[in-house]
Every structure is written in C-alpha cells, then in structure tokens.
Amino acid sequence: MNNPRFLRPDWQWDRDYPLSQMVACGDFLYLSGQVPLDAAGNLVGPGDLRAQSAQVFRNMREVLQLAGCDLRAVIRLTTYFTVSLSDGAATKAYWEVRREYFGDHKPASTGMRVSELISPEMMLEVDAVAYLPAARK
Template identity: 40%
Template sequence: MPTHTRIRMFNTKETYPNQSIDNDLCQAVVAGNTVYVRGQIGTDFEGNLVGLGDPRAQAEQAMKNVKQLLEEAGSDLSHIVKTTTYITDPRYRELVYQEVGRWLKGVFPISTGLVVSGLAQPEWLMEIDVIAVIPESV
C-alpha cells in the first residue's frame, strides 16, 4: 500500500529546457491527510508565463495553480495551514501579499515570507508553496 500519492509528475528536462538538469519531480504530494504543494510561480500548467514583469499577476496565477492542485489532492484553499512566499524584490511584497490575501481571506494560515536574490528563472518574481490538510469525510 503506497504511503503517499504524487500529483502531476514531470521531469525538469521538459520544464527547464534552457538548463541542463534531469530531475523527476511532481507538483504536489499527498502523505496521509497532508498535502505538500511545490512552489508555484506565475506559469500555468502548460508552461506559459503569466504576468511578465508583474508580481501581482504572477501571484494570481500561482494561486490559481495552488487551488487546482489542492482540489486534485482532495483538499481546497480553506484547508491551507502554512504558506511560504518568496519575492525577488522587497518592493513586490505589498502587491504579492495583497493578491495571496485575496485568495486566503478568512483562512488564517501560518506564513513565512522571504526576499531572495533570485528564483529558478530570472523572469519569475515570486513563488509560493503551501501545506494543507485533507479534511476527514463526515
């Protein structure tokens, strides 16, 4: 019996064609009743960047991805317990956090935010990963 389920498996050769890496990853993992969502950025699941130069638009796309992945895992945004948000410029904080906050209004997760010197691709301005739970069936 598997101890976890991997959602949307992929290889980095396909997602990062401009880099020489060959790693097998997935977008989310369900372990028990916990969902771990890989860092999401302003790229949709077809690989299209949304919001070039626009941190708010990238945050919106990242949250669309988070919502979809949680639903595929049997959870939803209301069951997020922790977020970690990365921004590449402290001036993006307000725009990104306003957008994320719009999606998580009334959820009250714990949150960590970091300003980093860069992300995996130079056009990415923000990234968010989340941990959520799958509620027990009633």
C-alpha cells in the same frame, strides 16, 4: 502511515520535470513551490507581482483540487520573493491578491527575499502544506 501519493496536474510544462506538484501523505499535502506559469508553461505577468501572485494561487488551487480540497486546507505557506519589499507597494500587491484567494483564512506564513528563482523573470514562488481533514469540514 499511509503510503505517499504523488500527484501532478496535466500541465504541459510540468511533464518533463522530475517532481510532483503535490505529495499526499496521511492527512497532509505537501505542495511543491508554485510559480507563475500557466498550464502551457508561459510566464504570466512579466514584471507584474500582482499578476504573478494571482497565477501562483490559481495553480495552488488547481493542485489542491487533485486531492479534493481547496485553499482553506492550507495551514502553512512559504513565499520566496525576488523583488524588494521595502517600499511597501510590492508587499501590498501580494497581500491584496492573497486576500482575494484566501479570504479570511490565514495560514501560518513565512516570506523571504531570495536572489533568484529558477527563471529570472519570476518574482515569487510559494510552497504550502495543507491538512486534509480541515478541507472536509
């Protein structure tokens, strides 16, 4: 197996954290949980799940570009929500944004509610696994 490559975009807020946003190992890419922060570290869309979801997927797309691929390479998503999804409105907002970014591409997925994330204002975090050969087709 190839030696892992640890990849990081040049995000100002990410410079001080002891993690990589993505690890490339063989044909697989393992993305750290993407959060709704812009490159400067500002929270996008406080209280707005739609805006936060869009920022998460923009970040994911930017990270994947470090390996020369896009969201079609994603084969697995795990979404951690801090908001209640029982009323359906939050779920609908998330799915609509996800469809905007992924189109007809439908990775295997798990969603769960958690009590909190690293910042109390964050409403979701999404991690992913991608497969490089899928991006090259």
